[in-house]
Amino acid sequence: MIPAAFDYVRASSVDEALRLLNESDDAKVIAGGQSLIPLLKFRLSSPSTLVDIGGIRELAGISRDGDGWRIGGLTTYRALLDHAELCAAYPLLGDAINDIGDLQVRNKGTVGGAIAHADPALDFPAVGLALDAEVLIRGADGERSTPLDGFFDGAFSTGLGAGELVVGIRIPDLPAGAGTAWSSLSQAASGYSLAGVAAVVGDGHVRVAVAGVGEMPYRATAVEEALAGGADAATAAAHATEGQAVASDIHADAEYRSALAEIQVRRALERAMGG
């Protein structure tokens, strides 16, 4: 309940945040804090310094960016839900985010936080994977972007370098006529997905991303390939956990979770395809 002691600094700009991060070996960024603060309270994380980026204006905001959308890292789940145009452009977004946490968590939890924190249990990264999101990163050498697909190394570990900050994500427009769907069954206590699937299906375009099943959220590429090769949703879904070490806990062992993943993949595909 009581975190271990730490120092706290507030950054007013990205550059300042980067500088503060570089000054300490053991600093962590805090944005919404909805994932980090629970870890601090159980002393599972004990950084020496927290760098609060919550007030950095340039990290907020949703804007058109060519043929896509740029979503600032500080964008909360609530802000996403409130953005009618964005939700209309990506129908699965509203469904998936309404499943995340609860009203209070959605008020504070941020997109950037979900990506940078890389908690394998989170849903949002799977949504990002299905939408071909790119992670926007700023470091000493300036801004770079990297596909979200491949950004996670493992639980709580990303390709973010020391002295780098996630500043947002960019998601390209969907191919015309593509359908989307989110289908999930949650673990009752935590609300995290036992198997949550984000699907985008269009002409020659398939993205299927899975949360809660593997060690990290993943693109079910075998499913995508099967579908692209003409398989129907059910046949393609049989590949739902191919190549994955399926997670197991008291709520869903690997056998059930695998079965569930297949069901959710199939359902997501059917809805994305059928409209």
Next chain:
Amino acid sequence: MTQNLAINVNGVAHSLEVEPRRLLVQLLREDLSLTGTHIGCDTSQCGACTVLVDGDAVKSCTMLALQADGAAVTTIEGMAKDGELHPLQAGFWEKHGLQCGFCTPGMIMTAADLLSRNPDPSDDEIRHAIEGNFCRCTGYQNIVAAIREAARITAAGGSVALPIDDGGDALPPATGDAEAAPAGPVAEERGEDLTESTR
């Protein structure tokens, strides 16, 4: 090692020295003696600690006090104004929306956020909105009724007396006529009830 914090709580400005690890809920309960906000869990789930920060419902156990520097916070103690209950408080009382009362402040603050954005929610929308507020006593049924009643009171009488989201100003009074938004305690009203019930 403490740091300075400037925070507005229920319309009153405070300047305090706090440890960085101090949670907002501890600041409210212990440093400001506003014990109406409660702690019910340690995994940021039960919502008993919910307050409004710049108008948004937030779990104050999952926010550092320093993160609220410069913010305007509203707690349950700030909902009634000049002896007039907020429609949500009136609704909870009217509809027996509380038993032990421990989850109630957090429940009311979340409902305040809901009603500020959706003044006429369906029961499903209400239940979805309070997923982050656990009650073990009521089975939620009368809580939903209470929030519905608050929406009705507000619709009958005018705008929701929603606390500030920009810091510093006094709360606007709960508008609405006396019937719709009963002030409390209301001895006359209860006397009437008793008369009907004991004959």
Next chain:
Amino acid sequence: MAVTTPHGASLKRKEDPRFITGAGNFLDDIKLSGMTYASILRSPYAHARIRGIDTSAAATMPGVVAVFTGRDMENDLNPLPCAWAAGGASGGEVGGVTNNLNTPRALALDDVKWTGEGVAVVIAETLEQAVDAREAVDVDWEPLPTVVDAEKATEEGAPQLHENAPNNVAVTWSVGDPDGTASAIDRAEVVIRQRLVNQRLIPNPIDARGAIGRWDPGGDDYTIWMTSQTPHIMRLLLSAFVFGVPEHKIRCISPDVGGAFGTKIFCYPEWALVAWASKRLGGRPVKWYETRSENYQATTHGRDHITHIEVGATKAGEVTGLRVKTYANLGGRLSTIGPGIPTTLYGRLLSGPYKIPNVFCEVVGTYTNTVFVDAYRGAGRPEATYVLERAMDLVADETGVDPVEVRRRNFLPPDAFPHKNVSGLYRSWNGVELAIDSGNYEPALDRALEMVGYADFDTKRREAADRGRYLGIGLSTYIEMCGVAPSKWIGVVGEGWGAAMWESANIRIHLTGKVVLTIGTASHGQGHETTMAQIVAEGLGVPVEDVLVEHSDTSGTPFGYGTYGSRSAAVGGMAAYTAVEKIKEKAKRLAAHMLEASPEDMEYADGGARVKGSPDKVKTIAEVALAAHVGYDLPAGMEPYLDETAYYDAPDCTWPFGTHIAVVEVDKETGKVDLVRYVAVDDVGNKINQLIVAGQIHGGIAQGVGQALWEGAVYDDDGQLLSGSMMDYAVPRASWFPELELDETVTPSPINALGVKGVGEAGTIASTPAVVNAVVDALSPLGIRHVDMPLTPQRVWRAMRDARANGGSTNGSANRSSSGEVRS
């Protein structure tokens, strides 16, 4: 003799203003001058010897005032008492735990028996400092083998927890007729055997448990603020058994308590610890308030029965014999009344609303390396009702008789009351007999069936199937035994509860005419400040707002037995009623004197005492109270003041009953269960306050449904609590419930003048089997006849998968027709 009282009003509660404005006074809100904060170091092992504890590093950390271990208090504090030794075994012997008693100490001494047992306490100026320093306490542990399963703990070779409890057996107990039951089952046309698990639950009141102890050097006495349902009992147990001091040396105060559901009845280590520590600190108060995760390891769990049933029945579905063997997990050490729950409150209820002619129940209460288990909402009656209602549905399944029809054929008829179960289930070993005093079960059943549209169910089933769902409907026809309890039955010479169970009420009317009721119950969400005021207000004819209800402080108040067991209305309310009657008697006598009338000519009505037939010759209660206070002219021999105390000992328990019906949909693929409708028809007798009664039923149902579908405390074989926080223990949320549909029948209790029975636990007792029966019904096309709780998606999926793999046999298990037709 029953007095007709009108149905209680839906009066808004008097206590609400402080709660809706954040002005409640809960334990963790209390700040005392000089207060220190305690953080308890708890065992990470489920079973271990303590070789040594090094507190030296912790003691020097910033802000630390003291660090204590069990050794420091060994000579000052006795082990906690077990106050219910589970007497009353049939056959005349005192059963129970007399020789196998093992209870906790304020801090463990030489060993720990469950993960979370407290071994050291750090006390500091701030909570942060206490928590920081707690991490510096170093314990030298010797881990020992563990056992967590109640049945496996009794097997040869299981790790032995206590030397005095071979095979980890704490209590053996039985009730009923073993031979008659064996014979009935042997001869039965149909016999069903089933293993049922009533899984361990963590009650999770949102206000956790805590205490502040303060020793006063002036009087060498203690005040303990505690989140307790039983402050007077705590004072008694702590003073007499733990501290060994006279009773007046300890004052117990329960402030506002945010829910309890039984967990706050008991005498806990921390109650003694904070008081003792305060004395060691020279009188500085010591506060301890558990975190939620700590609550999961330091506060009692509920249920945890493994039960084997054998049911004998006729082909027409009439049960002829029920044989039950239950292994009841009591945890690593005994909680205050742990042994009483799976015995008296369970076994004696195993005929329910039915006329089952032969019942035999054997209970083995066992020690395991888990948190202690004790009463949790319903306390034994949910476990009994689960056995009965599953049994009835299994009989329906086996015989092909509709489950509704099975109930009808087995119900006790309305003329069967008062009913003493033929195998003496309600007789304690010293011969005191209880009777189920009243009951009329079919109207409630009929009403529930009508509300849910039982007759149209097949149509709904087909429609759900088109949506990929199995629709199921499940019944629970229950009785409950509450309003506990007649002292001569429950007490140490009877069922073995260590004292009595009457209730006290004191009424004083001030010279202003305002009334103060001091009640011995301990409201923690039940609204006694309103309901008790209503009883007094109605009786005296004064406004409800002129009656102040006080409770939960042992200083200067009559002893009260607290709030649990749905007893506050039937026992506490009757104590208040009785005190009112005494006040009225004195008022009549004084008014007669004031009016120069004869006392025999007086009546009390409409808020005053008046001469019969001359309503203008009246003195209001306020006038009488003034006269009684000033004492200028009292009749000879009359003492001043209107101040009457009543102690009410209930002549019997009370017997609510009803029918609950749950409707569920099961996702055919994922196994997820949704509760889509819930109907409850309950008979709780007269109601003091309609709103409050409905609220209790809502809340009770939610908890019972929680057990059926979502909740379960899970230990691994090493005794680690895998469901260690709300992240893994599913406390139900608002969006998981439909609107609950309530109705009632009203059969006033014949044993008390208010006609009330009690309602706090009925919802929980009824609902769990209603939901399980519904899910099993939904799955019956697959030939599934039982699935253990909680019915999580994984569990249901696996049952479906296994059933489909076995060909989904219809072995008497095709969907039952809702029309009551018998299928072969």
